[in-house]
Amino acid sequence: MEPHVRRDTQAAADARVTVTSQADAAAELQAHRTMLFGVAYRVLGSAADADDVLQDAYLRWRTVDHDEVREPRRYLTRMVTRLAIDRLRSGSNRETYVGSWLPEPVPTEAAPLDPLDTVEQRDSVATATLYLMERLDPVERAVFVLRSAFDVPYAEIAEIVERTPEHCRQLYRRAGNRLAEGDHRFAPSRREHAALLESFLTAAREGDLEGLRATLHDDVVTWSDGGGKVKAARNAILGVDRCVRFFVGVYGRKRRPTIVPMEINGSPGAVVYDADIYQVVTFGVRDGRIGAVFLVSNPDKLALIRDAGRRRSGG
Numbered sequence: 518m519e520p521h522v523r524r525d526t527q528a529a530a531d532a533r534v535t536v537t538s539q540a541d542a543a544a545e546l547q548a549h550r551t552m553l554f555g556v557a558y559r560v561l562g563s564a565a566d567a568d569d570v571l572q573d574a575y576l577r578w579r580t581v582d583h584d585e586v587r588e589p590r591r592y593l594t595r596m597v598t599r600l601a602i603d604r605l606r607s608g609s610n611r612e613t614y615v616g617s618w619l620p621e622p623v624p625t626e627a628a629p630l631d632p633l634d635t636v637e638q639r640d641s642v643a644t645a646t647l648y649l650m651e652r653l654d655p656v657e658r659a660v661f662v663l664r665s666a667f668d669v670p671y672a673e674i675a676e677i678v679e680r681t682p683e684h685c686r687q688l689y690r691r692a693g694n695r696l697a698e699g700d701h702r703f704a705p706s707r708r709e710h711a712a713l714l715e716s717f718l719t720a721a722r723e724g725d726l727e728g729l730r731a732t733l734h735d736d737v738v739t740w741s742d743g744g745g746k747v748k749a750a751r752n753a754i755l756g757v758d759r760c761v762r763f764f765v766g767v768y769g770r771k772r773r774p775t776i777v778p779m780e781i782n783g784s785p786g787a788v789v790y791d792a793d794i795y796q797v798v799t800f801g802v803r804d805g806r807i808g809a810v811f812l813v814s815n816p817d818k819l820a821l822i823r824d825a826g827r828r829r830s831g832g
Contacts (some may be wrong), residue, residue: 542581545593549589549594554567555642556601556662557570558630559647560655577596602655602659618651622782622799630642633783639784643799644781644786650696657692661693711785713807714778730757730761734757737760738755740754749815775790779822782799786798786800797813797822
């Protein structure tokens with residue numbers, strides 16, 4: 518009996534070590550989760566995909582000899598960034614997506630996308646910026662995110678993306694130049710942004726054509742993302758006249774939907790809903806007026822928004 522007892526005791530000890538190491542691995546990743554999610558989300562433009570990347574990273578992190586890892590944050594950032602790059606490179610349903618593909622909106626009042634302390638950090642997660650980042654290749658996107666949002670040194674970025682520091686500097690400059698071509702990317706102050714949003718939604722809801730026109734740039738563009746799941750405009754709506762007619766039709770007096778202001782992707786936005794629609798509204802600013810409107814009504818992309826709404830209402 519004694520040998521069996523020893524074997525059983527050893528097996529129990531091994532099991533305790535395994536459980537402890539798994540708990541340590543989970544705790545270490547959780548300690549850096551906000552930053553890691555922020556990296557993955559900015560690179561991918563999808564909270565669901567970012568969660569998948571973090572889950573994959575956790576499974577890999579469990580198998581790592583942690584005694585050999587001197588800087589867990591740095592190691593995990595490298596792992597998550599590379600997994601996000603691989604996910605972009607592998608191709609996604611964006612190529613076969615029905616209608617316009619827009620980034621998944623994320624409520625940021627509870628700071629799941631920190632850091633959001635500076636204008637640059639908020640800009641890095643704005644819907645307009647994430648939409649424009651679709652122009653970048655995966656490595657350019659990762660370099661831009663790591664440098665602009667997290668101020669990661671070029672030497673560390675070079676290690677992550679397997680380039681030289683000088684090449685990373687070039688990639689960052691190139692990405693910045695390409696994003697700067699989208700002049701609706703940069704937002705005004707938060708107070709001005711919120712006031713412009715309120716004026717826009719109030720005018721649309723009241724059917725005030727001139728008031729609505731005053732909030733929109735002459736070359737405004739509206740994108741709608743229903744993902745083929747709900748009714749949405751499949752093509753971009755171009756120009757102030759077409760956009761005015763569209764929003765009066767969708768939000769005007771015949772419908773008068775409920776409008777709930779909410780901070781979304783680091784800037785003032787809103788949830789608009791009635792019996793027929795449930796969508797998130799965000800926008801980019803150009804020359805002091807709205808230059809781009811982003812409407813997301815694909816239910817697959819609204820789980821976080823709905824959760825935030827329930828928490829607000831105590832439901």
